[in-house]
Amino acid sequence: MREGEFAALLHEHAGLLSRIAASYEADPSLRDDLLQDIALALWKALPAWRGEAALKTFVARVAHNRGASHVIGRTRRPSTHGLDEDLADPAHGPESHAQLEQKRLRLQDAVRALPLTLRQAVTLALEGFSQQEIAAALGISANNVAVRLNRARKALKDALGESA
Template sequence: MSHTSSTSDVLRNAGTTVASDASWALEKQFDRIIAEHSRAIWRLACSYEPVAGRREELMQDIALALWQALPHFRGECSERTFVFRIAHNRGLSHIWKRKPAHESIDKLPERDHPIDERPEPEEQAAQECRRVALMSAVRSLPVTYRQMILLMLEDLSHAEMAEIVGITERNVAVRLNRARKALKEALEGQS
C-alpha cells in the first residue's frame, strides 16, 4: 500500500515538474520573442492605430494573442511569420472593433527625451520628419496595401508575406507593386 502511494507521489511530482518546466520554457520563449520582435510589433501597432493611448492597448492585445497562441505553435512556419501573422490579425480585429476617436490624432509622436541625444541632431530631426511622414502615408493606405507595405518595410521575403497574408507569391508581387505606387502617391500628396 505504502509502495503504491509512494509511486503515485513520485508520478504526481514528476507530472508537476514536467508541467512547470513546460510553462517555464513557454515563458522564456515568449520573453525571447517579445525581446526580438517588440520594436517591429510596436511599429505595426503605430501603423494600425494613430491614437497614442489606444496604440498601447493594441500592443497589449498583440502580446496577449501571442501568449495565447504560443502553446499551439508547432513550428510549421518560421517564428517571425507566426509573430507577424498574429500581429496583423490582431491589428485587423482592432480596426473592426474600433470606436470613433474622441482624442485628437497625434501628427507628431510624443517625446519625453531630447531629439538630439545622438550625434548630428539636424540629420536626426530631418529623419524623424521623414519617418512621421512615412508613417502617416502608410496609415492613409487601405488595410490590404498597408499590410504589404509593413511587411516589405520589415524586410520580409515574398514567401513569408504570402504565408502571413494567405495569398500566393505571385499575388504578393502584384499587390506589393500596387501598394508601393499607392504609398509613393500618398507621400507625394503630403509634400
C-alpha cells in the first residue's frame, strides 16, 4: 500500500481509531502515542489482510489488539479526560450539553473499568459493529460475543445505576 492510500485509510477510519484508543487510554498524550502505535501496527499488518473480513473490521481488530497490548504493558491511571470532545451534540443548549458530556464521561469511565475482554466487545458494539463483525474482529465466536456483551451490559448497568 502506498503512503497516500494509507493516509486515506487513516483519515477514513480516524473517528473509529480515536474512539478505540480512548477506550484504552484516558491521558490525551498517551492516547496520541497509542494512536501512533495503532497506525504503525496497521501499516505493518495491511499486507497480511486477505479480504476475508471487511477492511473496517480488520482495522478495528488491529486497533483493539494494539490497545490491549498497551493496557497489558502498563499500569492504567484514573480517567480525567474524555473520549473525543467533538461527540457532543451542538444543537443542545449549554445545560443540555453539560449533562450529555457528564453522561458520556461516566459511560467512558465505566467502559474503561470493564475487564479487557468485555471492553473490546462493548467498544465495537458502540461503534455499530454487528455481533458477526465483532466476532471476526476479535477472533471469537458470535455466541461468545453475545455472552461478553450481556456481561458488559450488566456491568455497565451496575456501574452507572438503573437510570443508565
